[in-house]
Amino acid sequence: MYGKCGRFTVEKPMVLGHEASGTVVKLGTGVKHLNIGDRVAIEPGVPCRKCKLCKTGRYNLCKDVFFCATPPDDGNLCRFYTHAADFCYKLPDNMTLDEGALIEPLAVGIYSSRRANIGLGDKLLICGADIDNNRLSMAKSLGADYTIKVTTSDPKELANQIEDVMGCQPDATIECSGTDFSMRTGIYATYPGGSVILVGRGSADAEVPLTLTFCFLFSYPAAIEFIKNGFVNVKPLISHHFALKDTVQAFETARSRDSKAVKVMIHCDQ
Ligand SMILES: [Zn+2]
Known part of the structure; x- marks a missing residue:
């Protein structure tokens, strides 16, 4: 097991995925701005909302952040995924889920x-x-x-x-x-x-x-x-599509220079 991103080191198996969109299938109590069936873009970093940085509007600097696919936090490359509702942004009707992933x-x-x-x-x-x-x-x-x-x-x-x-x-x-x-x-x-x-x-x-x-x-x-x-x-950036079961092939494609991959979509409903 190896891999690093800045100060984050992979120490155990984890779920990948931080550029994602999805369809709401279940809502937590108190969620008012979303409905079942809404298509959303997922902002992957959820801060603590309590520290001085969060309260002064600099939540991107929060030290107590959950961030998809950043060790030790699992990502959202999966069929069902739970995320903080206020970090899910409803997509307009004229926008595809592919475009939503590239938000x-x-x-x-x-x-x-x-x-x-x-x-x-x-x-x-x-x-x-x-x-x-x-x-x-x-x-x-x-x-x-x-x-x-x-x-x-x-x-x-x-x-x-x-x-x-x-x-x-x-x-x-x-x-x-x-x-x-x-x-x-x-x-x-x-x-x-x-x-x-x-x-x-x-x-x-x-x-x-x-x-x-x-x-x-x-x-x-x-x-x-x-x-x-x-x-x-953003559509020209999407070079490949894969079903979830072909995820390994998707990552091989993404890292290959010969494939001319730029953004590789993995469809979790296929
Ligand atoms: Zn914070």
Whole structure:
């Protein structure tokens, strides 16, 4: 048994799954905003609601958080799953459950952009797709002005290449790979006074000072509005579909570069 995500270490078997949607089949007493049959997106982190951080509106920093598929908490890759009702967000009629599952990564993007104070006209560097040709071409097709395939191991050299390609230093960087190399590159590349947002998590001992947080803070309603109104189309990101019984094959596909997988859906009702 091995595996790590930031400060969390896998020590015993656990249920995976933290990007999920589902249909309500049972309600706890007192739940007023949902009905049986509602389709919902599940925000995977449920904080304690009692500590100072929760009470001052920074629940993503709560130390006593339940987070799906983060040791020791089980995830929601299963047929029936119980979750705090106030962290289940009802999906509009025009949204599919597939889109509902992608509310989670979209909410990460929205929260990261808010933290970076990105505004109209700002130049943005996003690190994370930069060693995979398929993901780079997808980034281009979904709106990136430029893409750069990383070929150097020197973060300063890469920062210079980025400035050459963009014609300027980015106002903000959103680092999604979780590698120390990419974190350092983002810091070197970003315009002085700009923001470097660390989304990806790799080693717990990164050579830059970090306070690890979860990447939401009430971004689900905005993510749902984005898809509902057609501002964002998450469907192109869904590359594969599997039934729950084929979960192992789904994970093999997700980790294979040759499969060109981006987001792999596992359907728990099949
Ligand atoms: Zn708390």
